[in-house]
Amino acid sequence: MPNAGKSTLINALMGDRLLITSAKRQTTRQQFRCILTTDAYQIIFVDTPGLHQPKNKLGEFMLRESLNSVANSDIVLYILDAANPRDELPVDLTKGKPVILVLNKADLLLPNRVEELKEGFQAQGRFSRVIAISAFNRTNLDAVIQAIVEYLPEGDLLYPPDQLMDCDYRLLAAELIREQALLHLEEEVPHGIAVEIVAFSESDDEAVIQANIIVERESHKGIVIGRKGTKLKTIGTGARLEIQNLMDKKVHLKLWVKVRKNWRKDPAQLKGLGYR
CATH class of the missing domain: 3.30.300.20 (K homology (KH) domain)
Known part of the structure; x- marks a missing residue:
């Protein structure tokens, strides 16, 4: 979702600042792929614009980037701002795919409120996992990686082990x-x-x-x-x-x-x- 901290989370998971970030909404305008490779797995994170109602041709392009990336992915990492968790993900968009819900900025809430949110989303039955994190403070990121690895399809590496991004x-x-x-x-x-x-x-x-x-x-x-x-x-x-x-x-x-x-x-x- 817009301004939920998608790029900040990917930077934190990658352990490096590869994607631009800003407090302003709709910072990300197009797809960017970041590649995390270990001896056990390769994860390709696709950073996309947040789902939004487009107001111009640029907005329409950004929405297409988001929808296309979801359609072509194996796993959907759905990131919401825990302080303002508006769930606007179309059910048919993720049909047949594991959807990991990440409640970012959970450090801004009291622990009991975080648990209430997690239980509420888990009760919907839509999400394979519900994980509360803080990308800024880098807390509970291991749980996100573990959940992704659990649903990764088997296959050969798509990128060389030392490649971090696929753009110039x-x-x-x-x-x-x-x-x-x-x-x-x-x-x-x-x-x-x-x-x-x-x-x-x-x-x-x-x-x-x-x-x-x-x-x-x-x-x-x-x-x-x-x-x-x-x-x-x-x-x-x-x-x-x-x-x-x-x-x-x-x-x-x-x-x-x-x-x-x-x-x-x-x-x-x-x-x-x-x-x-």
Whole structure:
């Protein structure tokens, strides 16, 4: 569900910060696969946008990403905010699949309330397991892994043992830039932001990246740039440091802000930005 902590949970289960996170709703816009491999198993986590009622073409794309990932998965990890556990998962969507319900942010509730929630959901008979955790505090994560492993199908490894994700640095760089925009901008602006990588090159010891931050309105462009360019500089510095940490090399990052009106409603513009 939106803002239930899906990406935070996957990062915690992976033991590394691979996916961007934000307190703002609908941070995740497309599928990302993270691969956890041990001597005993390989788990492929598919991070998806939360189920929601779409308001534009971008929202429709995000909902398709969610529904397609559930349809193509072996196990459904259904994550709810324990403090606001709205169950909106369509029953027919998960028919025939084990569904593990994870009540995240359980540390914010009293223990007796957590037990009440678990018992209530277990009584529905819809869920293979009901587990209360805190992804932020990394509590009870072993129970989630154990439940997943119990339902994993047998088979050969789908990815090399040392591979952690199935996407390239170019896409991850765009996500890290967008994460910094989410972090430093007010509520209205981030939902209308996209990032377009216009140039990406790397050598053994450095990478050079040029990117456009896309906004929908001229007024938003000024907000992103900030007074004397301070806001854009803050976003760029934060993104550069995160990309350097990801790639383990020096990064030169140049950002511009471009206005593309109503891009979230335009299928052609969405496709050009990678939402296809």
